[in-house]
Amino acid sequence: xxxxxxxxxxxxxxxxxxxxxxxxxxxxxxxxxxxxxxxxxxxxxxxxxxxxxxxxxxxxxxxxxxxxxxxxxxxxxxxxxxxxxxxxxxxxxxxxxxxxxxxxxxxxxxxxxxxxxxxxxxxxxxxxxxxxxxxxxxxxxxxxxxxxxxxxxxxxxxxxxxxxxxxxxxxxxxxxxxxxxxxxxxxxxxxxxxxxxxxxxxxxxxxxxxxxxxxxxxxxxxxxxxxxxxxxxxxxxxxxxxxxxxxxxxxxxxxxxxxxxxxxxxxxxxxxxxxxxxxxxxxxxxxxxxxxxxxxxxxxxxxxx
Numbered sequence: 001x002x003x004x005x006x007x008x009x010x011x012x013x014x015x016x017x018x019x020x021x022x023x024x025x026x027x028x029x030x031x032x033x034x035x036x037x038x039x040x041x042x043x044x045x046x047x048x049x050x051x052x053x054x055x056x057x058x059x060x061x062x063x064x065x066x067x068x069x070x071x072x073x074x075x076x077x078x079x080x081x082x083x084x085x086x087x088x089x090x091x092x093x094x095x096x097x098x099x100x101x102x103x104x105x106x107x108x109x110x111x112x113x114x115x116x117x118x119x120x121x122x123x124x125x126x127x128x129x130x131x132x133x134x135x136x137x138x139x140x141x142x143x144x145x146x147x148x149x150x151x152x153x154x155x156x157x158x159x160x161x162x163x164x165x166x167x168x169x170x171x172x173x174x175x176x177x178x179x180x181x182x183x184x185x186x187x188x189x190x191x192x193x194x195x196x197x198x199x200x201x202x203x204x205x206x207x208x209x210x211x212x213x214x215x216x217x218x219x220x221x222x223x224x225x226x227x228x229x230x231x232x233x234x235x236x237x238x239x240x241x242x243x244x245x246x247x248x249x250x251x252x253x254x255x256x257x258x259x260x261x262x263x264x265x266x267x268x269x270x271x272x273x274x275x276x277x278x279x280x281x282x283x284x285x286x287x288x289x290x291x292x293x294x295x296x297x298x299x300x301x302x303x304x305x
Contacts, residue, residue, distance in 0.1 A: 006240045006241065007240070007241050009240060010236075010237045010238075010240035010241040010246065011237075011241075011246070011249065013233045013234075013236050013237040013240075014233075014234070014237040014246045014249050015249060015252055016233055017230050017233045017234045017237065018249065018250070018252050018253035018256060019253075019256050020226045020229055020230040020233070021230060021253060022108070022253055022256035022257050022260055023222075023226060023256075023260065024223050024226050024227065024230075025091075025095060025104060025107065025108070025257065026104060026257070026260040026261070026264050026265075027219055027222065027223055028042070028045060028092055028095045028096075028223070029095045029096065029098045029104070029265070030219070030264060031045065031216060031219050031220070032045060032092070032095065032096045033096060033098070038212075038213075038216055038219075039210075040210055040212065040216060040220075041208035041210065042089065042092035042093050042095070042096055043089065043092075043201065043204035043205050043207070043208045044205045044208045044209055044210060045092060045220060045223070046085075046088055046089060046092055046197075046201045046204075046205065047198070047201035047202060047204070047205025047206070048205070048212075048220045048224065049220055049223040049224035049227055050194060050197045050198040050201050050224070050227070051198045051224070052220070052221055052223075052224025052225065052227075052228075053194050053224045053225070053227040053228040053231070054191075054194040054195050054198050055224075056224065056225060056228035057187075057190065057191050057194055057228055057231075060187065060191070061191050064188075068188070069188065069191070071183075071184065071188070071192075073180060073183060073184060076176055076179055076180050077180070077189075077192045077193075077196060078196065079176050080173055080176040080177060080180065080189075080192075080193060080196075081192070081193060081196030081197050081199075081200055082200065083169050083170075083172050083173040083176065084169075084170075084173050084193055084197055085196075085197050085200040085201060086169045087165075087166045087167075087168075087169030087170045087173060088166070088197070089201075089204075090162045090163070090165045090166035090169060091162070091163065091166040093159075093162045094107060094158075094159040094160075094162035094163040094166060095107065095159070096159070097157055097158055097159030097162070098159065098265070099157075100267075101154055101155050101157050102157040102159040102160060103261055103265075103267045103269070103270075103273070104257050104258075104260065104261035104265065104267065105254060105257045105258045105261055105267075105268075105269035105270075105273050105274075105277075106148055106149075106160075106269075106273045107159070107163055107257070108253055108254050108257040108277075109144075109148050109254055109273050109274075109276055109277035109280065110145060110148060110149075110160065110163045110164060110167065111163065111166075111167055111170075112141075112144070112250055112251075112254075112277055112280040112281055112284060113141045113142075113144070113145060113164075113167050113280050113284075114167045114170050114171050114174075115171075115247060115250075115284045115287070115288070116137055116138050116141040116280075116283060116284055116287060117138075117167055117168055117171035118170075118171040118172075118174040118175060119134055119137075119138075119287060119291070120134070120138060120171075121168075121171050121172050121174075121175050122175050122178070125172075125175055126175060126178070126179075129294075131290065131291075131294065133286065133287060133290040134287060134290075134291075136283075136286075137283040137284065137286055137287035137290075138283070138287075139283075140279060140280070140282065140283030140286070141279075141280045141283045141284065143279055144276040144277065144278075144279035144280035144281075144283065145164070145276065145280065146276075147272055147275055147276035147279060148272060148273050148276030148277065149276075150272060177189060186235030186236075186238070186239060187232070187235060189235075190231040190232065190235060193231070194227075194228070194231070247284055247285055247288050248281070248285055250281060250284070251277070251278075251281055254269070254274075254277055257269075
């Protein structure tokens with residue numbers, strides 16, 4: 001299969017990932033905000049959909065057997081699960097604050113800063129090289145965040161802090177995944193993430209237990225299936241092309257989020273959120289491009305030596 005076809009398939013898969021995430025993030029407020037008739041706690045939702053997603057992946061794990069699932073990387077798996085659980089808990093909590101000021105498109109736009117934060121975490125933790133463009137891109141991203149949130153101009157919303165905390169958690173998680181990828185397969189990493197996230201979510205999930213209605217189970221089941229599907233598709237997409245090729249597509253999620261926000265909550269994206277999202281995305285694309293250029297140059301120098 002030629003690279004052009006591989007790239008096309010990867011782009012389609014990643015767009016499906018973005019659509020899946022948008023649907024998940026539009027369902028969670030609907031079943032967690034009491035005014036919509038459900039009022040399920042975010043910790044309980046996280047526990048249930050993690051367990052459902054794990055069950056979806058269990059047949060694959062059984063088929064692989066213990067020889068394939070065997071690992072010596074428990075420390076990294078545990079760290080990844082802690083970060084993932086924390087990030088998802090913050091994300092679900094932030095979605096409970098959606099309203100007139102903090103909208104679903106704003107939530108999506110703020111998440112665009114995750115790749116920039118991941119680069120900074122990699123520099124600090126993995127001791128990767130630090131470049132001027134990295135910090136310039138981060139400053140651009142922060143400007144974008146300030147444009148979206150407009151501190152002092154619009155009412156402060158706790159959801160903003162929660163979603164930014166989640167972005168930092170997902171960024172750190174990405175660094176751990178990079179470490180795991182040196183020895184572990186994408187499906188293996190996804191399976192252990194789901195299993196361990198389910199285990200970590202049990203205490204708070206049980207504490208906040210509220211027996212879902214039949215419709216509630218249907219929505220939570222859909223989230224679980226989508227979570228499993230997204231985990232598989234993102235691994236397939238990233239395995240086909242460099243992540244830099246996929247980063248610009250993140251903006252598609254803002255389109256999906258805007259459409260769903262209007263259809264479900266009758267909320268439209270505002271000009272400030274759109275402008276801030278474009279600025280953050282520009283910084284992210286610039287950073288990814290410069291990183292690729294530097295990596296290519298360094299590889300050429302190493303080959304010539």
